[in-house]
Amino acid sequence: MASVYDSVEVPEDGAAIEVVDAESDDLEVPDNPIIPIIYGDGIGTDVGPAAQTVLQAAAEATGREINWMRVFAGESAREKYDENLPEDTINAMKEFKVSIKGPLTTPVGAGFRSLNVALRKRLDLYTNMRPTFHLDGVPSPVSRPDQMDMVTFRENTEDVYAGIEWEAGTEEVEQVREFIEQEMGYDETIHDGPVGIGIKPISEFGTKRLVRKAIDYALEHDRDSVTLVHKGNIMKFTEGTFRDWGYEVAEEYGEEVITEDTLWEERDGEPPEDAVVVNDRIADNMLQQILTRTPQYDVLAMPNLNGDYLSDACGAQIGGLGIAPGANIGDGLFLAEPVHGSAPKYAGQDKVNPTAMILSGRIMLEYMGWDDAADLIRNALEETITSKQVTYDIERQISGGTKLSTSDFAGKVADTIYDLA
Known part of the structure; x- marks a missing residue:
């Protein structure tokens, strides 16, 4: 050995x-x-x-x-x-x-x-x-648990699980606060008094290899779609960029993968045969959609924390x-x-x-x-x-x-x- x-x-x-x-x-x-x-x-x-x-x-x-x-x-x-x-x-x-x-x-x-x-x-x-x-x-809290058939792909090494944070009351957190307020100019962002501060890294490298796994899986297992789940409307430079990098990966696949925008703008909603459609949804809306439009989703790709929430929510529907x-x-x-x-x-x-x-x-x-x-x-x-x-x-x-x-x-x-x- x-x-x-x-x-x-x-x-x-x-x-x-x-x-x-x-x-x-x-x-x-x-x-x-x-x-x-x-x-x-x-x-x-x-x-x-x-x-x-x-x-x-x-x-x-x-x-x-x-x-x-x-x-x-x-x-x-x-x-x-x-x-x-x-x-x-x-x-x-x-x-x-x-x-x-x-x-x-x-x-x-x-x-x-x-x-x-x-x-x-x-x-x-x-x-x-x-x-x-x-x-x-298996007993389920929903009326049609058989409609749940999703596969979640959750990035495992970045986002809040990277664990870069500083404890309230420490010298280190005060140094971070001073840097944010004085050097970066965000002087009205943090409340006075004790505060814990954390940062969440989301990289192009980590995002793209995760999204490739999700798309490859969808192609190999005859799945119809891959949905990028993010909170990019608020966190524009982390989760918003996760979405953008995800779409860049989709473009690498040529005719095998098509975006939702292209699907409707050029094909009137009719996808090519055997192609995977890549779309994106805001995370809080997606928590609703997995309940109200369950059959419409196949593979979900998302940063670490969103993946934790969404996969557990999906699990609730199957018991x-x-x-x-x-x-x-x-x-x-x-x-x-x-x-x-x-x-x-x-x-x-x-x-x-x-x-x-x-x-x-x-x-x-x-x-x-x-x-x-x-x-x-x-x-x-x-x-x-x-x-x-x-x-x-x-x-x-x-x-x-x-x-x-x-x-x-x-x-x-x-x-x-x-x-x-």
Whole structure:
């Protein structure tokens, strides 16, 4: 192996996934890949093994095998390494290319910085991709959850998540205030008294590579549109420029991609066959449109904070974050992770719904080119849920359901996979 690991074991069987073309995510995937997995904090110790059970069943049912490599971050890493994010974990994810993780706890207002953000930055996983679709049988707060079928592409390394800020009452924030007011001339912008100040960088480089991922995905998966979501009417030189740079990327594709303006000005609203339409929407309006005009949108591309809001709002329409999957993608690197948090009060109770992490693993299998295994997972989940054999969160919302533990639900889905194969 290329890397040396201090405190983790590399499976003796199995082989590493190789990258053929990083920019196009072209991989060479063996039938027995080594895949690092972080169970995570809180309920991660429940949903991590549950997801493994289902993913392994899907692999075996299609004549393959996953060789799991347990790596650590968060609480488990502090116990083993006395640090939150050891080099063993980073090295494993770099070497084996495709990984999956459970939720990691991030304190609010104090404590260590977000480990989720740290992983994305260390590995340059600049795209957060979240497909949002409804599973038959899952209760939803909207009347037509089946209309929700969007994929959000959220820039992962810039915007407010870059974390450039200064605390109220410190010498540093006063230096920033003085510079803004005296050197830059914005003397009526900041109220007197204690103030916290932050800045949000949005770059041409970060924007364009994110929008390319979104457009490439739309073309590859026969999606009709890519919508740039921004607050450029207010933040003109950050989010407004995000929109402008996004349209510049669209122009690179020639006839494959057409803007909404061109669509109406030159084609009377009739798009070319197999072309992707790129448009843009203001973020607050988009939060309304995903409810009122759900079928009109396919792929959303946006800065980090907008992506956080919009992807969670999309998840609400299909039943909540407990079933919402996600993945972080760079050039030739992939890390699947569920959208939900660590929910420490339920940790170790074997009761929570593992569907979000299972579906995150399904995205991972699709990324690896194992579409047949990925299809088995979705079909088995829907069959299990429609049979009303579900975890407590769904059972309490339906009549006539059978409540299963986390592990029993995963076992039922795995059995169904073998039956369907």
